[in-house]
Amino acid sequence: MAPDQSNVVLEVQNLKKYFPISAGLLRREVGQVRAVDGISFTIPPRKTLGLVGESGCGKTTAAHTIMRGLEPTGGQVIFHDALLGAVDLATADKETLFQVRRNMQMVFQDPQSSLNPRMTLLDIIGEPLVIYKIAKGTELIDRVAELLKRVGLRPEYMRRFPHAFSGGQRQRIGIARALALNPQFIVADEPTSALDVSIQAQTLNLLQDLQDEFSLSYLFIAHDLSVVEHISDFVAVMYVGKIVELADTHRLYHSPKHPYTEALLSSIPRPDPAIQQTRVAIRGELPNPASPPKGCTFHPRCPYAEAICAEEEPALQEVESGHVAACHFADNLNLRGVNEF
Amino acid sequence: MVASGDAMPDNPISPDFDAEETEVISVRRLMWLRFKRNRLALIGSAVLIFMYLAAIFAGFIGPYGLRETHEKFPASAPLLPRFVDEEGNFGFRPFVYAMESKVDPATFKRVLTPNTDVKHYLHFFARGTPYTILGVIETDIHLFHVDEPAKVFLLGTDKQGRDLFSRIFYGAQVSLTVGLVGVSLSLIFGTLIGIAGGYFGGLFDDASQRIIEVLISFPQIPLWLALAALIPPTWTSVQRFFAISIVLSLVNWGGLSRQVRGMVYALREEDYVIAARYASASNWRIITRHLLPNTLSHILVVATISIPAMILGETALSFLGLGIQPPMTSWGLLLNQAQHTRVLIQQPWLLTPALFVVATIISFNFLGDGLRDAADPFAN
Amino acid sequence: MHPNLLEITDLKTHFFTEGGVVPAVDGVSLSIKRGGTLGVLGESGCGKSVTGFSILRLVRPPGRIVGGAIHYFGRETVNGEDLTALDARSEALRQVRGAEIAMIFQEPMTSLDPLFTVGNQIMEAILYHQDVSKAEARKIAVEMLDKVRMPQPADVIKQYPHQLSGGMRQRVMIAMALSCEPQLLIADEPTTALDVTTEAQILELMRELQDELGMAIMFITHDLGVIAEMAEEVAVMYLGKVVEQSDIQSLFADPQHPYTRALMQSIPKVGQKSSGRLEAIRGMVPSPRRIPSGCPFHPRCANFIADLCNVKTPQLKKTRAGHSVSCFLYDDGGSSNGA
Numbered sequence A: 001m002a003p004d005q006s007n008v009v010l011e012v013q014n015l016k017k018y019f020p021i022s023a024g025l026l027r028r029e030v031g032q033v034r035a036v037d038g039i040s041f042t043i044p045p046r047k048t049l050g051l052v053g054e055s056g057c058g059k060t061t062a063a064h065t066i067m068r069g070l071e072p073t074g075g076q077v078i079f080h081d082a083l084l085g086a087v088d089l090a091t092a093d094k095e096t097l098f099q100v101r102r103n104m105q106m107v108f109q110d111p112q113s114s115l116n117p118r119m120t121l122l123d124i125i126g127e128p129l130v131i132y133k134i135a136k137g138t139e140l141i142d143r144v145a146e147l148l149k150r151v152g153l154r155p156e157y158m159r160r161f162p163h164a165f166s167g168g169q170r171q172r173i174g175i176a177r178a179l180a181l182n183p184q185f186i187v188a189d190e191p192t193s194a195l196d197v198s199i200q201a202q203t204l205n206l207l208q209d210l211q212d213e214f215s216l217s218y219l220f221i222a223h224d225l226s227v228v229e230h231i232s233d234f235v236a237v238m239y240v241g242k243i244v245e246l247a248d249t250h251r252l253y254h255s256p257k258h259p260y261t262e263a264l265l266s267s268i269p270r271p272d273p274a275i276q277q278t279r280v281a282i283r284g285e286l287p288n289p290a291s292p293p294k295g296c297t298f299h300p301r302c303p304y305a306e307a308i309c310a311e312e313e314p315a316l317q318e319v320e321s322g323h324v325a326a327c328h329f330a331d332n333l334n335l336r337g338v339n340e341f
Numbered sequence B: 001m002v003a004s005g006d007a008m009p010d011n012p013i014s015p016d017f018d019a020e021e022t023e024v025i026s027v028r029r030l031m032w033l034r035f036k037r038n039r040l041a042l043i044g045s046a047v048l049i050f051m052y053l054a055a056i057f058a059g060f061i062g063p064y065g066l067r068e069t070h071e072k073f074p075a076s077a078p079l080l081p082r083f084v085d086e087e088g089n090f091g092f093r094p095f096v097y098a099m100e101s102k103v104d105p106a107t108f109k110r111v112l113t114p115n116t117d118v119k120h121y122l123h124f125f126a127r128g129t130p131y132t133i134l135g136v137i138e139t140d141i142h143l144f145h146v147d148e149p150a151k152v153f154l155l156g157t158d159k160q161g162r163d164l165f166s167r168i169f170y171g172a173q174v175s176l177t178v179g180l181v182g183v184s185l186s187l188i189f190g191t192l193i194g195i196a197g198g199y200f201g202g203l204f205d206d207a208s209q210r211i212i213e214v215l216i217s218f219p220q221i222p223l224w225l226a227l228a229a230l231i232p233p234t235w236t237s238v239q240r241f242f243a244i245s246i247v248l249s250l251v252n253w254g255g256l257s258r259q260v261r262g263m264v265y266a267l268r269e270e271d272y273v274i275a276a277r278y279a280s281a282s283n284w285r286i287i288t289r290h291l292l293p294n295t296l297s298h299i300l301v302v303a304t305i306s307i308p309a310m311i312l313g314e315t316a317l318s319f320l321g322l323g324i325q326p327p328m329t330s331w332g333l334l335l336n337q338a339q340h341t342r343v344l345i346q347q348p349w350l351l352t353p354a355l356f357v358v359a360t361i362i363s364f365n366f367l368g369d370g371l372r373d374a375a376d377p378f379a380n
Numbered sequence C: 001m002h003p004n005l006l007e008i009t010d011l012k013t014h015f016f017t018e019g020g021v022v023p024a025v026d027g028v029s030l031s032i033k034r035g036g037t038l039g040v041l042g043e044s045g046c047g048k049s050v051t052g053f054s055i056l057r058l059v060r061p062p063g064r065i066v067g068g069a070i071h072y073f074g075r076e077t078v079n080g081e082d083l084t085a086l087d088a089r090s091e092a093l094r095q096v097r098g099a100e101i102a103m104i105f106q107e108p109m110t111s112l113d114p115l116f117t118v119g120n121q122i123m124e125a126i127l128y129h130q131d132v133s134k135a136e137a138r139k140i141a142v143e144m145l146d147k148v149r150m151p152q153p154a155d156v157i158k159q160y161p162h163q164l165s166g167g168m169r170q171r172v173m174i175a176m177a178l179s180c181e182p183q184l185l186i187a188d189e190p191t192t193a194l195d196v197t198t199e200a201q202i203l204e205l206m207r208e209l210q211d212e213l214g215m216a217i218m219f220i221t222h223d224l225g226v227i228a229e230m231a232e233e234v235a236v237m238y239l240g241k242v243v244e245q246s247d248i249q250s251l252f253a254d255p256q257h258p259y260t261r262a263l264m265q266s267i268p269k270v271g272q273k274s275s276g277r278l279e280a281i282r283g284m285v286p287s288p289r290r291i292p293s294g295c296p297f298h299p300r301c302a303n304f305i306a307d308l309c310n311v312k313t314p315q316l317k318k319t320r321a322g323h324s325v326s327c328f329l330y331d332d333g334g335s336s337n338g339a
């Protein structure tokens, strides 16, 4: 098979993941949580797509559905594998998945639960290498030592258990594990959310360095908008299972086209007492994804909503080239960027 | 920022600083530290170690053999060693007076009267009835012994004139192991079914869960009785012993299996298990490398906590005559003699095996509590 | 009346654990003005919460206040009452807790009892301190929920905590804390578990309520953005010590302690995307069981002065009006320190 030379690594098309809600003795299905409800985006090689949104909007579900840890309800996840070419992960068979997973890995949010407490670093980081029969014995030890060094940990730590490490160090161990197979693409689900401010910068720098060194592409999930702005080339904003706006970072932060994006940007607490923030008043909280509002899911909280918003669901449309938003008034509203509050 | 010149030229982490930070305590040591903190657990383990040693060295601790009868002393009250003789002189060496059994001319009842002419001193580490330890080492050394015709019955005798003190430790051999054998069986059943159900889910999980629910909702004792009644009376006592263990674990494995299933069910959603799956780990690998090591300590706790129920089960069955059969003995069987109020009033010492049952069960519970703390060495 | 509501002097709260003594709070001095807002900023484990707990005397064994004083200049007392001198179970302390000083926590779910309705829990707090009937207490509870902008407060009081979202629960916590109109509210990371939009709502609510009720707030957080928004005065803590203390403008305009400066540089600033790397602070916060000698920040400090910072402990010194810092860079050679 010819190596894939296309300028995309990952192409997600109309991806859906619904969880059944069951009730009663016989566990009859009484409804669905539309955790991910038709999202689409592409990630070019060596680029980072940031995915932001509030808690419960479906970011983690999207990540695991892309990794095929969860079975998609619908849609396609086309991965351009360096060896296999384009593969639809949503329908890939076991053997193909085995091949593809060499090239896509995940970094998890919680440094406590992402490492097996009963395994040494050698076993944790070496596990993928053993499974793929890439290294064993002294070669394995050398590889793990190299990986540990690469993420800034001393190779002597190899025989220790995770409990001897701090949150930031554990996150590095998780990153080393993801790097072990030398993947093309990494999903990082809130990799710095559990870390201290001073450790967050180290981790972000490490991820950036690794991206350059190994030509990695990232899907970077976070709820911290300043972190996402810092690390991403493109940003997608998610709201109740859907992407409501997607653009390159600068445009999204400075000329947003969706009222929710504007509300998010205006809510960021700014580390500058001189800024007298004027907030976009948005009411209430995220709706329940089991029964999202009709029409535009954002309309009950939206300061610009009109009658049509409660009736018709706005389509994700291109406002400018490379800038899409799902709002009936995306073209007309003059929304403020992050520095205009 | 200045490059530190290490492997990470630009990542400002000074390695020495890191090294100083990480405290290296092995998981096992951490567990021991936790366990040690629980005083009662330490006491419980001490009692249990004593009990099991005593069971192994039953022949050594008891002065008489399992089946040794003393025809002249049926249902005798405890004959204790004394330090003070008839004249009131105190000595450090314990002794007994030989008892002479006579028929009271007035009531025609058999009475025992001490012959105070001769003091029979207790001999320690002396030779007596031969016995074997663990079925291999043959010896006749006893912890203490007294020469005939004197007797020493620390806890009295039963109606056949057998020394209860000696028999309690022989009984311990059965009562203390029936729980272990039973729990090992439940452990195998319970863990296999629990892991399979919790990890794979599906139809097998549903079916096993329903079966366990039915098992658990049966009242235990009638179920034991019914199952024990099925054991053919012709079986030897060893066969019977294993049959009873199987009966106990058949009733017990369900609870254990549920707990294992619960743990596995929770763990399979842990990020590290998902990470292993994303690294294409096989189910076998996930179960043996990730799930088992993380549940094993909890499983052992649950197992420890279910041993008392087994011991009680054996006691109950034997007490009701459906468990262990003579010539073997067990604590339940020893208590079997104390079924009637009349017996209890006249020979209260026959109840002493119950004290051993209670002490063992409490100790197992203390031990279980301590192990529970230790099993979670990282909790706060 | 004393201008300050609360004055903490040289507070030391240590934990006596098996692994050694943890000096969680080690010589902290702070003061809170009447109706003012003091922000306490610092990373995880620096002793922010323990300081808050110490004020309310809620430190549990193996922790103990081993030194210092906490003077409270409440409604009646003029000279100030040393809270550390009160008996932990005394009536006087009971009166202070909740009625005079209230606290809200980071994770509202852990401080709300899942078995009781929200109304029940607010009423209980009211009945504990105020001599009112049950019906009146219910009325106050509804009023309080209304005050924290809870939609349909009369319905919410009949609900259980798990039926509410995170933001709603935090509103309930605030309502509960404010139900007895305390003079001081200790808010321990009240928005850390919340989403940005909800966080913005809660911060705004707290500011409005402060204007309305005039209470003082001690606002604990690790978020520089939140502190800039909420606080008038800030104390920056590192490993159980206050390393810098200042009014908010001066702190952000001219951060002086190398730790504060490094912290400010290490966060990405929204709206100013640069393609470069962040200026990370090297190393990590040391274990509180092994606090470095001298200045506790010296192993990570970019301006470290050898043979001084690792030997002597700098003291908090005033560098200009309303701004003090504990660092040898601002000291004439460390001559005045006694440590």
Ligand SMILES: Nc1ncnc2c1ncn2[C@@H]1O[C@H](COP(=O)(O)OP(=O)(O)OP(=O)(O)O)[C@@H](O)[C@H]1O
Pocket (backbone or CB within 6 Å): A019, A020, A033, A034, A035, A053, A054, A055, A056, A057, A058, A059, A060, A061, A062, A223, A289
């Ligand atoms: N296994 C599941 N079964 C049913 N519902 C689920 C399941 N997993 C997630 N959900 C629901 O799907 C929605 C999206 O959850 P998800 O964890 O993806 O959100 P998130 O954006 O990652 O949030 P957070 O920022 O809190 O991590 C939530 O409403 C959640 O309750």
Ligand SMILES: Nc1ncnc2c1ncn2[C@@H]1O[C@H](COP(=O)(O)OP(=O)(O)OP(=O)(O)O)[C@@H](O)[C@H]1O
Pocket (backbone or CB within 6 Å): C015, C017, C022, C023, C024, C042, C043, C044, C045, C046, C047, C048, C049, C050, C051, C061, C062, C063, C222, C288
């Ligand atoms: N019960 C306890 N036993 C032992 N040490 C404790 C205990 N409670 C707190 N500590 C220690 O006291 C120090 C300060 O803890 P504290 O909770 O005040 O930190 P914090 O600044 O509030 O951090 P966070 O941002 O994580 O809430 C920590 O190092 C912690 O380990």
Ligand code: SF4
Pocket (backbone or CB within 6 Å): A258, A259, A260, A296, A297, A298, A299, A300, A302, A303, A304, A305, A306, A309, A314, A326, A327, A328, A329, A330
């Ligand atoms: S479609 Fe309507 S409700 Fe939705 S974001 Fe646009 S204006 Fe607001």
Ligand SMILES: [Mg+2]
Pocket (backbone or CB within 6 Å): A059, A060, A061
């Ligand atoms: Mg998530």
Ligand SMILES: [Mg+2]
Pocket (backbone or CB within 6 Å): C048, C049, C050, C188
């Ligand atoms: Mg805290």
